[in-house]
Amino acid sequence: MLSNRQEELLKLIVEEYIKTVKPVSSKSLCDVLDCSSATIRNEMGILEDLGLLEKTHTSSGRVPSEKGYRYYVDNIMKPKELTGDDMLKLQTVFHNKSLVLSDAITKSMEIISELTNYTCVILGDTSNENKVSKVEAVPISDNSLIAIIVTDKGHVENKNIILEEDVTVEEIKQTVDLINKLIIGTPIDEVSAMLEYEVKPIIGKYVKQHEVLYNAFYNAFSDFAQDPVIKMSGTKNILMQPEFDDTNKIREIVSKFEDKEIVSNIKEDKNGINIYIGSESEFDDDVSIIKTHYTLNGEEGTIALIGPKRMEYDRAITLLNYIMDNLDK
Amino acid sequence: MLSNRQEELLKLIVEEYIKTVKPVSSKSLCDVLDCSSATIRNEMGILEDLGLLEKTHTSSGRVPSEKGYRYYVDNIMKPKELTGDDMLKLQTVFHNKSLVLSDAITKSMEIISELTNYTCVILGDTSNENKVSKVEAVPISDNSLIAIIVTDKGHVENKNIILEEDVTVEEIKQTVDLINKLIIGTPIDEVSAMLEYEVKPIIGKYVKQHEVLYNAFYNAFSDFAQDPVIKMSGTKNILMQPEFDDTNKIREIVSKFEDKEIVSNIKEDKNGINIYIGSESEFDDDVSIIKTHYTLNGEEGTIALIGPKRMEYDRAITLLNYIMDNLDK
DNA sequence: GATTAGCATTCAAGAAAATAGAGTGCTAAA
DNA sequence: TTTAGCACTCTATTTTCTTGAATGCTAATC
Numbered sequence: 121m122l123s124n125r126q127e128e129l130l131k132l133i134v135e136e137y138i139k140t141v142k143p144v145s146s147k148s149l150c151d152v153l154d155c156s157s158a159t160i161r162n163e164m165g166i167l168e169d170l171g172l173l174e175k176t177h178t179s180s181g182r183v184p185s186e187k188g189y190r191y192y193v194d195n196i197m198k199p200k201e202l203t204g205d206d207m208l209k210l211q212t213v214f215h216n217k218s219l220v221l222s223d224a225i226t227k228s229m230e231i232i233s234e235l236t237n238y239t240c241v242i243l244g245d246t247s248n249e250n251k252v253s254k255v256e257a258v259p260i261s262d263n264s265l266i267a268i269i270v271t272d273k274g275h276v277e278n279k280n281i282i283l284e285e286d287v288t289v290e291e292i293k294q295t296v297d298l299i300n301k302l303i304i305g306t307p308i309d310e311v312s313a314m315l316e317y318e319v320k321p322i323i324g325k326y327v328k329q330h331e332v333l334y335n336a337f338y339n340a341f342s343d344f345a346q347d348p349v350i351k352m353s354g355t356k357n358i359l360m361q362p363e364f365d366d367t368n369k370i371r372e373i374v375s376k377f378e379d380k381e382i383v384s385n386i387k388e389d390k391n392g393i394n395i396y397i398g399s400e401s402e403f404d405d406d407v408s409i410i411k412t413h414y415t416l417n418g419e420e421g422t423i424a425l426i427g428p429k430r431m432e433y434d435r436a437i438t439l440l441n442y443i444m445d446n447l448d449k
Numbered sequence: 450m451l452s453n454r455q456e457e458l459l460k461l462i463v464e465e466y467i468k469t470v471k472p473v474s475s476k477s478l479c480d481v482l483d484c485s486s487a488t489i490r491n492e493m494g495i496l497e498d499l500g501l502l503e504k505t506h507t508s509s510g511r512v513p514s515e516k517g518y519r520y521y522v523d524n525i526m527k528p529k530e531l532t533g534d535d536m537l538k539l540q541t542v543f544h545n546k547s548l549v550l551s552d553a554i555t556k557s558m559e560i561i562s563e564l565t566n567y568t569c570v571i572l573g574d575t576s577n578e579n580k581v582s583k584v585e586a587v588p589i590s591d592n593s594l595i596a597i598i599v600t601d602k603g604h605v606e607n608k609n610i611i612l613e614e615d616v617t618v619e620e621i622k623q624t625v626d627l628i629n630k631l632i633i634g635t636p637i638d639e640v641s642a643m644l645e646y647e648v649k650p651i652i653g654k655y656v657k658q659h660e661v662l663y664n665a666f667y668n669a670f671s672d673f674a675q676d677p678v679i680k681m682s683g684t685k686n687i688l689m690q691p692e693f694d695d696t697n698k699i700r701e702i703v704s705k706f707e708d709k710e711i712v713s714n715i716k717e718d719k720n721g722i723n724i725y726i727g728s729e730s731e732f733d734d735d736v737s738i739i740k741t742h743y744t745l746n747g748e749e750g751t752i753a754l755i756g757p758k759r760m761e762y763d764r765a766i767t768l769l770n771y772i773m774d775n776l777d778k
Numbered sequence: 779g780a781t782t783a784g785c786a787t788t789c790a791a792g793a794a795a796a797t798a799g800a801g802t803g804c805t806a807a808a
Numbered sequence: 809t810t811t812a813g814c815a816c817t818c819t820a821t822t823t824t825c826t827t828g829a830a831t832g833c834t835a836a837t838c
Contacts, residue, residue: 506819
């Protein structure tokens with residue numbers, strides 16, 4: 121258990137380091153804590169023994185450890201008020217009423233990455249709340265067609281399908297009508313089963329080239345659930361941070377950003393705003409990630425803010441909270 | 450005018466530098482040119498006076514200048530045969546027949562960036578060859594609908610539209626039917642005019658909330674022509690090149706890659722494969738860009754390969770040519 | 779028992795000097 | 809026209825020194 125002074129000291133060191141990116145010396149805190157540097161050094165020693173502080177070399181000042189940041193975030197940090205300036209920029213998103221929701225998230229992401237100078241990632245999934253609203257097929261050539269699926273939440277997916285065998289326009293129309301009749305209103309995650317057990321048996325009776333067409337639509341729908349949308353904003357921001365002043369580190373991060381599989385792992389399941397510090401992020405030991413899962417009118421996904429370990433956690437959280445609150449409305 | 454030996458010398462220096470990224474010394478070429486280093490130094494001096502070679506400092510070996518690369522590309526370089534290995538990897542794209550064309554380009558881009566270790570960019574435009582094939586509108590809520598436009602080449606665009614005033618399902622249906630009747634077959638770049646002069650006058654007679662609906666569709670179509678698709682592959686590749694072993698240079702390039710406006714400038718209009726060396730690229734003085742414009746079954750755009758100035762121009766061109774030839778089929 | 783002054787100690791970071799070696803340019807001879 | 813030979817230039821690396829900002833510890837003080 122930390123004494124009041126120890127907590128105060130940890131707080132000062134974390135906040136000073138976040139600001140300056142330089143190890144904090146005992147002397148520099150004398151004034152604030154109103155005691156001598158020797159006393160502070162003693163306390164620092166204790167915090168270091170507890171694993172909350174670290175040194176970069178034997179005679180350097182102290183730097184928060186991962187555990188130190190964790191303690192700060194869990195026990196010390198207080199929510200921060202939004203500054204008028206931040207507020208002002210955020211307003212521009214929410215006052216534009218003609219923005220469709222999905223655009224609003226994207227726009228928020230851009231603003232948040234700009235305000236914080238961190239990198240913002242959106243991993244969007246199509247929520248299972250989506251129900252099929254309309255299916256359409258437009259023939260393009262003799263052996264290809266475009267299958268279009270619209271959901272009640274306004275999602276549109278289309279797929280260009282090559283047909284292995286010739287199919288008549290009439291057959292396509294029949295199939296589409298049939299599918300529409302049977303699956304409108306079906307939640308998107310149940311469509312595959314629906315197609316297989318309800319549509320497949322019936323389609324054979326009415327449509328000649330039923331195999332080909334069934335397969336085409338089955339593939340179109342199976343794509344729907346998959347590949348989450350990845351959007352990033354401010355990729356460069358995190359690379360600009362002084363702690364990443366190393367070509368190989370930058371290359372490593374850029375490589376990870378480019379790898380969809382790695383980025384997809386940033387996905388968050390828990391509710392509320394969650395903080396992952398350094399190695400906790402499972403993305404890169406030198407970054408922290410603040411994530412939150414959102415469900416918003418048929419869209420669902422993760423919004424994540426990637427910054428250095430010395431992130432301004434309080435401000436970032438406040439900003440994210442503000443955005444989430446306002447998107448709800 | 451260069452002598453044979455001078456051309457040979459330039460060729461050797463360019464190719465050696467491309468391979469090693471180290472200034473080339475006179476001594477290292479004695480064997481190949483079968484003369485003394487002093488002779489080579491004399492010739493090098495001439496090439497330097499002509500601005501084809503440069504030194505990094507007074508007593509360093511020679512490095513090709515921008516003009517040197519240009520001379521090499523224009524006068525010396527010969528097309529390169531594809532290696533069996535390259536060929537093999539490329540085959541995988543073209544043997545997959547169920548790949549729709551647009552996917553084939555994307556896939557080619559990925560392979561080409563992987564084979565060359567350069568960065569590949571595709572700037573896709575919707576060609577004006579596209580003609581409207583079908584328009585559809587699906588109501589989502591009382592005050593919003595999804596407008597969908599399909600072209601004869603298989604392009605689909607959709608837009609979520611918020612209606613300022615209430616509109617009935619019946620009115621939407623009427624409008625869509627009307628638009629379909631009037632504009633199917635219209636080239637995409639003429640749709641705006643068509644809407645304004647043909648549809649607008651008529652729509653008023655049949656549809657009550659014609660203003661609102663007209664505006665909605667007008668906006669949906671105006672989006673179509675705009676925002677070209679940008680796809681990138683192997684962003685990290687160029688950052689890995691040894692000449693970019695500098696954090697600020699890397700940051701600069703990443704920033705440019707992130708800026709859609711800058712990337713859009715890479716667009717190519719000329720036919721055939723074009724080479725832009727260093728400052729000619731107008732993207733960054735330290736890179737070269739090989740670009741080609743493609744028109745392919747209703748899709749149109751630019752495919753660009755971004756590498757260091759010491760690119761393997763011959764190989765890159767051969768690869769691009771191979772891809773373009775095969776996409777045509 | 780907690781605090782602090784004082785002092786030896788450690789280490790990074792930067793400047794300065796020393797060294798080695800890879801190249802060049804130029805001259806004079808072949 | 810070519811080349812051997814040599815002085816010269818510059819980079820890159822290593823080494824040494826110096827400075828100053830920290831620390832840890834001890835012993836005196838509050």
